[in-house]
Amino acid sequence: MKNNIWLDGLRSVRRMGETAVVAAKAGIKYAIEKPSNARLMRETFEDLGSTYIKLGQFIASTPSLFPREFVEEFQGCLDQTPKLPFSYIQEVLESEFAGRDLGDIFASIDEIPLASASIAQVHAATLVTGEDVVIKVQKPGVETILYTDLNVLHWSTKLLEKAVPKVKFASLADIVEEIKTRMVREVDFIEEAKNIDDFVNYLNITHNKAATAPKVYHQYSTRRILTMQRLxxxxxxxxxxxxxxxxxxxxxxxxxxxxxxxxxxxxxxxxxxxxxxxxxxxxxxxxxxxxxxxxxxxxxxxxxxxxxxxxxxxxxxxxxxxxxxxxxxxxxxxxxxxxxxxxxxxxxxxxxxxxxxxxxxxxxxxxxxxxxxxxxxxxxxxxxxxxxxxxxxxxxxxxxxxxxxxxxxxxxxxxxxxxxxxxxxxxxxxxx
Known part of the structure; x- marks a missing residue:
């Protein structure tokens, strides 16, 4: 436990350093190239990675809160990211299922992912009981990076509101709070599992046989791993x-x-x-x-x-x-x-x-x-x-x-x- 806390702290410090470097590079780019504010922000967000990519997608999908030029620019902020080697994914699986042999749960796991996004990677697998499943695995360090980034964002928001009182986003603090709420939920796969269960229960009580959603294998799911029926x-x-x-x-x-x-x-x-x-x-x-x-x-x-x-x-x-x-x-x-x-x-x-x-x-x-x-x-x-x-x-x-x-x-x-x-x-x- 102490090692995990120390590792998270180290990741947090390293992340703040990475953020400072990217921000400095963005400042230099603005001084030399003079790109539009929207373009500079999108490129900077993409350099900063998972949390900021999600934030960019939030901007792109929320025209009621953000200026048109930013909404249009962030349409190019894609969630598809480079695939991580399976060894990283296996580390997360072994960490989450500590004390259990993965071979007692999965008969096989396809090392080539079906999809890779900023927060998670999805792999096909087969349970030892024979069912075809997909495993949604949170990428290593994502949660620590998320909280570090959101704290930096909150701090930056306060500074911006003081520096530019007439900023167009008058309720920046509220917006950041909403972003935080939604993004924290997205990295909690137990929350996603509840959403699926709620939908499946709705299908059952309405006797809807024409639609379905994946069965969740709760015994093989955690906050960072979601094991579901493969459709x-x-x-x-x-x-x-x-x-x-x-x-x-x-x-x-x-x-x-x-x-x-x-x-x-x-x-x-x-x-x-x-x-x-x-x-x-x-x-x-x-x-x-x-x-x-x-x-x-x-x-x-x-x-x-x-x-x-x-x-x-x-x-x-x-x-x-x-x-x-x-x-x-x-x-x-x-x-x-x-x-x-x-x-x-x-x-x-x-x-x-x-x-x-x-x-x-x-x-x-x-x-x-x-x-x-x-x-x-x-x-x-x-x-x-x-x-x-x-x-x-x-x-x-x-x-x-x-x-x-x-x-x-x-x-x-x-x-x-x-x-x-x-x-x-x-x-x-x-x-x-």
């Missing part, structure tokens, strides 16, 4: 392959959407990163939901107002859209709904008439453009969008664009199969 299928990012696997591709997304909409009211939290890479069409025809590391929480009133907003958008009733924006409680000012409706019409007329093939891409930049335009409209009217509403709206845009590709002649929101509000068994205790 076999194809990603919904490969639309041509999906069409080969099902006669009705639109039903695949209808199933995914109905399942996700139900989870908004039935689960403690909702999957907040459900891009197509986190949806799978399994070999048996079910839709698989994976990667529950990033979740959001939703006020039921916001969801009700959001449905009304989307319904008004579908009907191109812009005055009604404006009214529902106010019902969401996103402003306490007196708003001229006629002018707001006109602004919304100018924004969404172009969006709705755009070519979906151009709108949808593996990079969510296009969706962020729409969100930023919407935020811009809101700012002109004194409206502030809650972060979870932004996540919610962005997810619905994802679904909408996917459906336009898989079923271009299907009116998604008029489809009778779609159930945005589902009738629940009164015996089921809702979270609210």
């Amino acid at each position: 076999h299928g194809v990603s919904l990012t490969d639309f041509e392959v999906v069409k080969k696997f099902t006669k009705d591709p639109s039903q695949v997304l209808i199933t995914a959407m109905n399942t996700w909409f139900g989870s908004l009211m039935m689960c403690e939290s909702f999957h907040a990163d459900l891009h197509a890479g986190n949806l799978m069409l399994l070999d048996d025809g079910r839709v698989g939901f994976i990667d529950f590391g990033i979740v959001g929480q939703l006020n039921p009133e916001v969801w009700t107002a959001s449905i009304a907003f989307m319904d008004a958008l579908q009907k191109t009733d812009f005055p009604l859209m404006a009214e529902n924006m106010l019902k969401m409680g996103m402003t306490d000012q007196k708003i001229d709904t006629k002018i707001l409706a006109q602004d919304l019409e100018r924004l969404f007329t172009g969006v709705l008439s755009a070519d979906p093939q151009q709108i949808l891409s593996s990079n969510p930049a296009d969706l962020n453009d729409i969100m930023m335009d919407m935020v811009g409209v809101g700012e002109r009217h004194g409206i502030r969008f809650p972060r979870d509403f932004a996540l919610l709206f962005k997810q619905m845009l994802y679904f909408d664009r996917f459906m336009r590709i898989l079923a271009p002649y299907t009116d998604i929101y008029a489809d009778q199969r779609l159930q945005m509000i589902q009738t629940m068994d009164p015996n089921i205790l809702l979270k609210h």
Whole structure:
């Protein structure tokens, strides 16, 4: 224990030194090359590694909090990172399962990772009992680096607020606190396991047989290791392959959407990163939901107002859209709904008439453009969008664009199969 504390302290000191060196290099680069503030910040964040890459992704996905130039620049802040040698991963496994022989748990572990991100690396494996699993293993030293970086960030924020009182981000301390809360949760795999269990329980009590999520092997999971059932299928990012696997591709997304909409009211939290890479069409025809590391929480009133907003958008009733924006409680000012409706019409007329093939891409930049335009409209009217509403709206845009590709002649929101509000068994205790 003492050795671990000493090692963590050493890592912390080393990390602060690395941060100081990178910051100094950034200062020199600014003096010589004069890059834009946004570009300099992105490049510096990428040099600083895992915590700052996550922070960059937070900026890229939160147009309601950050200036457009920064949101656009950080679209290039990718989470895919170089793969670590398996020897490092094995060290973490042996540390977490101290006192247990790995051979008593895993019959085999594939040394070549399936994926490698800033915080964790994922390996395929087989349990001694024969089940195919994936092991999500936190990279060595990530948690220490995270806490060190967040403390430095908090300290820097205080200095910035004093040095630049009129800084655009008036509530920097609050933003940093939110980032800290979300990122700390993401490195706690026990928290992610709970998110998966909550979703699986929701599927069970609603008798949903059309969707699934990985079974968590809790006896082989810790804060730094998550062992889950391996789902076999194809990603919904490969639309041509999906069409080969099902006669009705639109039903695949209808199933995914109905399942996700139900989870908004039935689960403690909702999957907040459900891009197509986190949806799978399994070999048996079910839709698989994976990667529950990033979740959001939703006020039921916001969801009700959001449905009304989307319904008004579908009907191109812009005055009604404006009214529902106010019902969401996103402003306490007196708003001229006629002018707001006109602004919304100018924004969404172009969006709705755009070519979906151009709108949808593996990079969510296009969706962020729409969100930023919407935020811009809101700012002109004194409206502030809650972060979870932004996540919610962005997810619905994802679904909408996917459906336009898989079923271009299907009116998604008029489809009778779609159930945005589902009738629940009164015996089921809702979270609210």
